[in-house]
Amino acid sequence: MSFWEYANPRRFMGLSDRLMPPLFLLSGICLAVGLIWGFFFTPDDFRQGSTVKIIYLHVPSAMMAINVWIMMLVTSLVWLIRRHHVSVLAAKAAAPIGITMTLMALFTGAIWGQPMWGTFWAWDPRLTSFLILFLFYLGYVALWSAIEDPDTAADLTSILCLVGSVFALLSRYAVNFWNQGLHQGASLSLDAEENISDVFWFPLLVCITGFVLLFVALVLLRTRTEIRSRRLHAISLRERAA
Amino acid sequence: MIRLLTRDLRLAIRAGGGFGLAVAFFLIVSILVPFGVGPDRATLAPVAAGILWVGALLACLLSLDRIFATDHEDGSLELLATSPVPLEALVAVKALAHWLTTGLPLTLAAPLFGVFLSLPPSGMPWLIASLAIGTPALSMIGAFGAALTVGLKRGGLLLSILVLPLYVPTLIFGADTVRRGIEDLGPMTPLTLLAGITLGAIALLPFAGAGVLRVNLR
Amino acid sequence: MSGDGLLTLRDVAVARGGLPVLAGVSFAIAPGEALVLRGPNGSGKTTLLRAIAGLQPVDAGAIEADPDAIAYAAHADGIKGTLTVAENLSFWAGLFGTDDISRALSAFNLVDLADRPAQALSAGQKRRLGLSRLIVTGRPVWALDEPTVSLDRASVGLFADAVRGHMEMGGAAVMATHIDLGIDARELDLTGYRAALPTSGAFDEAFQ
Numbered sequence: 001m002s003f004w005e006y007a008n009p010r011r012f013m014g015l016s017d018r019l020m021p022p023l024f025l026l027s028g029i030c031l032a033v034g035l036i037w038g039f040f041f042t043p044d045d046f047r048q049g050s051t052v053k054i055i056y057l058h059v060p061s062a063m064m065a066i067n068v069w070i071m072m073l074v075t076s077l078v079w080l081i082r083r084h085h086v087s088v089l090a091a092k093a094a095a096p097i098g099i100t101m102t103l104m105a106l107f108t109g110a111i112w113g114q115p116m117w118g119t120f121w122a123w124d125p126r127l128t129s130f131l132i133l134f135l136f137y138l139g140y141v142a143l144w145s146a147i148e149d150p151d152t153a154a155d156l157t158s159i160l161c162l163v164g165s166v167f168a169l170l171s172r173y174a175v176n177f178w179n180q181g182l183h184q185g186a187s188l189s190l191d192a193e194e195n196i197s198d199v200f201w202f203p204l205l206v207c208i209t210g211f212v213l214l215f216v217a218l219v220l221l222r223t224r225t226e227i228r229s230r231r232l233h234a235i236s237l238r239e240r241a242a
Numbered sequence: 243m244i245r246l247l248t249r250d251l252r253l254a255i256r257a258g259g260g261f262g263l264a265v266a267f268f269l270i271v272s273i274l275v276p277f278g279v280g281p282d283r284a285t286l287a288p289v290a291a292g293i294l295w296v297g298a299l300l301a302c303l304l305s306l307d308r309i310f311a312t313d314h315e316d317g318s319l320e321l322l323a324t325s326p327v328p329l330e331a332l333v334a335v336k337a338l339a340h341w342l343t344t345g346l347p348l349t350l351a352a353p354l355f356g357v358f359l360s361l362p363p364s365g366m367p368w369l370i371a372s373l374a375i376g377t378p379a380l381s382m383i384g385a386f387g388a389a390l391t392v393g394l395k396r397g398g399l400l401l402s403i404l405v406l407p408l409y410v411p412t413l414i415f416g417a418d419t420v421r422r423g424i425e426d427l428g429p430m431t432p433l434t435l436l437a438g439i440t441l442g443a444i445a446l447l448p449f450a451g452a453g454v455l456r457v458n459l460r
Numbered sequence: 461m462s463g464d465g466l467l468t469l470r471d472v473a474v475a476r477g478g479l480p481v482l483a484g485v486s487f488a489i490a491p492g493e494a495l496v497l498r499g500p501n502g503s504g505k506t507t508l509l510r511a512i513a514g515l516q517p518v519d520a521g522a523i524e525a526d527p528d529a530i531a532y533a534a535h536a537d538g539i540k541g542t543l544t545v546a547e548n549l550s551f552w553a554g555l556f557g558t559d560d561i562s563r564a565l566s567a568f569n570l571v572d573l574a575d576r577p578a579q580a581l582s583a584g585q586k587r588r589l590g591l592s593r594l595i596v597t598g599r600p601v602w603a604l605d606e607p608t609v610s611l612d613r614a615s616v617g618l619f620a621d622a623v624r625g626h627m628e629m630g631g632a633a634v635m636a637t638h639i640d641l642g643i644d645a646r647e648l649d650l651t652g653y654r655a656a657l658p659t660s661g662a663f664d665e666a667f668q
Binding site for chain 3: 245246249252253256257313315316317318319320321322323324325326327459460
């Protein structure tokens with residue numbers, strides 16, 4: 001059986017129905033374990049104190065903010081090339097989750113930044129990149145909601161996603177270039193792999209796993225909703241024509 | 243294709259102020275900014291480059307939605323799509339016409355407004371160079387955005403939301419060229435990158451624009 | 461269904477707004493022929509003509525025609541009000557590489573109006589200008605959607621003459637119209653090709 005058969009809406013509905021409960025359960029366990037472990041059973045950082053513990057929310061949400069966009073790029077490409085409706089609906093379903101993740105990364109970053117840098121916001125390249133990413137998500141969602149015909153909307157948003165990806169990448173490097181003089185270095189932007197020891201790393205890994213699983217479960221759930229609303233749309237069209 | 247360009251330019255002239263409106267807007271922005279931040283040279287000079295670039299960008303944005311909208315309303319766009327001109331060329335020519343009516347006049351007028359904003363003289367050549375090289379990218383990206391929103395009611399506002407994030411790299415490199423030019427910190431680097439964006443946009447976006455036009459005309 | 465047909469449709473199905481409109485439409489037009497599409501509003505005439513013009517894809521079947529053979533005219537004439545009649549026509553003539561507008565001007569009795577700005581024309585005059593564009597395209601197949609809207613009787617006569625002249629020169633036309641033009645044309649009633657609504661099914665019913 002070809003991998004693409006899962007792109008058949010009926011097969012997708014069947015499979016996602018079976019996959020969702022264990023995914024939600026697993027992600028719940030991972031998040032509970034990771035967050036409790038991280039918050040209560042890790043030592044305070046010698047320099048940053050207990051504020052460091054926000055990384056268990058900040059780092060996974062920031063990672064997901066970028067990964068969700070990449071997933072949307074891939075599924076949009078699949079739609080443009082192979083015309084699988086489920087694929088583009090998954091991209092549509094993922095966008096609001098991506099927005100939430102981006103906002104979460106920005107907010108947790110601001111909360112963390114206040115005691116550390118003495119300010120909620122700085123035009124640090126990384127922060128700025130996330131703000132720009134947020135704008136791209138916003139445009140993508142706005143375009144979906146502005147177009148009535150679902151297939152037209154799917155085509156246009158997919159092309160916007162492709163073009164947007166190129167420009168998002170360009171912006172990322174442009175922003176680095178623009179503010180490299182003020183960039184405060186890894187000690188403040190916290191490259192997890194380099195800076196933190198295993199004590200923090202393992203609960204963080206559990207949290208990241210939890211976020212990924214939660215995202216997959218939510219995308220399945222929202223894609224199912226999109227498929228149903230698409231079906232409703234088709235039925236109401238038919239009723240009106242009959 | 244030259245016919246298409248001359249028609250668009252002729253339409254812009256006949257419609258009255260086709261060339262002037264963007265420049266007038268640019269002028270007003272340049273006059274209003276000192277009212278906002280104060281007349282002090284020391285305050286104005288450091289931000290002049292950025293204001294001029296943001297002003298040019300907004301002036302450019304103003305006329306974007308007309309690129310395809312008028313042709314869509316009177317049915318020309320459908321007829322053009324069924325004509326021998328490829329849609330890719332149509333998008334490119336429309337962007338060129340937009341640049342000739344907004345980007346080029348803005349570039350030529352910018353030094354004058356630079357004086358209003360106390361832009362240091364050493365930045366002038368870089369301002370002209372960066373606008374001359376950067377505004378074609380603004381028109382090309384804008385033509386893509388206009389093609390994307392051509393069939394929509396209230397497309398104008400959506401167009402700004404879609405296009406402005408795409409303008410970020412152009413703005414950064416453009417304004418940075420002028421800033422570095424003033425301080426003599428190697429303005430060629432951002433200028434080259436800016437040229438890269440413009441060339442990339444001209445090479446690729448006509449295809450994306452034609453793709454979305456085809457979808458919108460369906 | 462001979463090979464020398466200018467335009468051949470085989471089992472064409474088209475949809476509008478996500479709903480199938482027509483299915484199984486087949487016909488062929490040879491040089492010198494005209495086909496009039498009949499059917500009440502909403503029967504799919506415009507959709508079919510747009511598909512023939514290449515503006516929208518077909519759901520099934522095939523439309524066989526040289527893509528550079530079809531000249532399409534829709535409800536909107538694509539006239540720029542600030543340009544004169546002659547300038548409007550010259551633009552299209554140049555775009556299609558024919559450059560001669562005098563025949564089109566005289567065919568639709570526009571010679572006296574040639575230097576007038578198009579925005580000063582009446583609705584019927586604009587329509588004549590829009591139709592004269594067909595002549596300057598130099599293309600053999602005219603696909604016309606309600607070409608006689610807002611034309612008076614004399615202008616309808618001009619239009620019928622233009623179509624007849626086009627057919628005599630080896631051209632062909634397919635048009636949707638309600639009035640009788642007095643042209644020797646076949647008729648195709650589209651009501652017989654109304655597509656069946658899709659039956660209610662499983663989750664993939666919304667996605668063909």
